[in-house]
Amino acid sequence: MFVLLPGNVDAGNCVDVLSQRRLGSGLSVDVWDGRAYLGTEGSLIIADLTNLSHPRTIGSLEVSDWVRAVAARDGFAFVAASSTGLIVVDVSNPVQPIQIGVLAIPGGAWDIALAADHALLADLAAGIRAIDISLPSAPVEVGFLPVANGTYGIAIDGTLALIAGDRDFLVVDISQPAAPAVTGGIYGFANYQSVVASDGLAYVGDALEGLEDCGSLMSQTPRHRRRWRRSKATKLLRMS
Secondary structure, three states: OEEOOOOOOOOOOOOOOOEEEEEOOEEEEEEEEOEEEEEOOOOOEEEEEOOOOEEEEEEEEEEEOOOEEEEOOEEEEEEEOOOOEEEEOOOOOOOOOEEEEEEOOOOOOOEEEOOEEEEEEEEEEEEEEEOOOOOOOOOEEEEEEEEEEEEEEEEEOEEEEEEEOOOOEEEEEOOOOOOEEEEEEEEEOOOOOEEEEEEOOEEEEEEEOOOOEEOOOOOOOOOOOEEEEEOOEEEEEEEO
């Protein structure tokens, strides 16, 4: 299911749905250059968003695994494809996307975020992998940070990577991608599944708890401040 919401969503308010279309069993989505890139169970679907009330499928590509996450930029889609690893797709012609590169990883590729010439890949079983994507057709792993208890989600805010783990939420310095280093975190608190950074806030999905507002991450002492109980909802973390 593909759902469009207004861009000025307030975490405390309800929102109106702009459109809702059945484009596949969606696991992930990214938006770039007026198009949505939807990851499903075995395919990457590209939808045109020219008419927000009626998004339409314009291209698709079957992949060898579940598309857990996708990040699109500059004519390429970088796909976290479970046990297959990282798949790079040329989407310069969105009607005919073409797979041009792949990088196998030991664990499971669960999420991805882009920073300049690098992709940060959440390896479910091991940790965070820094991938050089300066040549998209030949991605190369250049750095690794082990994370205990599993790594599900990743987001980037400047030179920081925000990591959602099975038991921990981590803030990682990625100013040197070859040597990522933990600067702070919240440990052993909840079952974090995903994270998104926006305007000094981190929105963290928790499979067990509800919506939470937390303290400063930049000060290396993030803390929980408020919680809105809701099953499988989102936590809110202050970053500034």
